[in-house]
Amino acid sequence: NAGVTQTPKFRVLKTGQSMTLLCAQDMNHEYMYWYRQDPGMGLRLIHYSVGEGTTAKGEVPDGYNVSRLKKQNFLLGLESAAPSQTSVYFCASSQTDFYEQYFGPGTRLTVT
Amino acid sequence: AQKITQTQPGMFVQEKEAVTLDCTYDTSDPSYGLFWYKQPSSGEMIFLIYQGSYDQQNATEGRYSLNFQKARKSANLVISASQLGDSAMYFCAMRTSYDKVIFGPGTSLSVIP
Numbered sequence: 001n002a003g004v005t006q007t008p009k010f011r012v013l014k015t016g017q018s019m020t021l022l023c024a025q026d027m028n029h030e031y032m033y034w035y036r037q038d039p040g041m042g043l044r045l046i047h048y049s050v051g052e053g054t055t056a057k058g059e060v061p062d063g064y065n066v067s068r069l070k071k072q073n074f075l076l077g078l079e080s081a082a083p084s085q086t087s088v089y090f091c092a093s094s095q096t097d098f099y100e101q102y103f104g105p106g107t108r109l110t111v112t
Numbered sequence: 113a114q115k116i117t118q119t120q121p122g123m124f125v126q127e128k129e130a131v132t133l134d135c136t137y138d139t140s141d142p143s144y145g146l147f148w149y150k151q152p153s154s155g156e157m158i159f160l161i162y163q164g165s166y167d168q169q170n171a172t173e174g175r176y177s178l179n180f181q182k183a184r185k186s187a188n189l190v191i192s193a194s195q196l197g198d199s200a201m202y203f204c205a206m207r208t209s210y211d212k213v214i215f216g217p218g219t220s221l222s223v224i225p
Contacts, residue, residue: 045214
């Protein structure tokens with residue numbers, strides 16, 4: 001039982017490049033989330049999904065897209081990376097909205 | 113608007129002493145949940161404790177307890193018998209019917225031997 005895994009753990013991009021972050025969970029959770037964490041700040045929600053095939057915008061969705069084609073996977077895409085997207089990205093999943101979230105180990109992304 | 117405030121950027125506590133980390137929240141939704149998470153220097157987020165707005169008793173989980181004062185809109189985390197491994201960032205978070213979970217800015221706790 002791996003819980004929530006994220007791929008990759010680290011990535012360096014040049015401005016304008018694109019990439020996809022993969023999140024996978026093996027707990028059969030319906031809800032999945034993508035957050036970003038910046039120094040001195042808590043986590044901010046980028047996008048979330050309440051089930052397979054559904055996605056919705058969070059607090060800071062601009063510049064990101066997501067897809068949830070399979071229940072266990074939640075992908076976060078950056079189409080044209082910007083230095084402002086340098087951050088640590090966390091994926092999380094939960095059974096429902098009012099249950100605790102289980103987090104992945106994070107992806108440290110640097111955009112130069 | 114929903115908001116979480118943690119006014120203590122950094123805290124120090126002597127090993128084996130108790131410490132209280134403050135959290136205040138703002139919401140007009142009568143149904144909400146409050147969470148505390150721990151983030152050690154290794155970076156992972158670890159769930160500690162949960163309190164529902166309709167729960168009559170304060171939540172407890174081992175050495176962690178949540179001092180829930182609904183009228184004051186506060187949900188302080190109390191860690192008893194601090195250990196060196198408790199040194200970490202601690203985040204208070206809230207879930208309401210209107211929004212997904214929102215997080216406070218965090219409090220850095222350092223346990224002194």
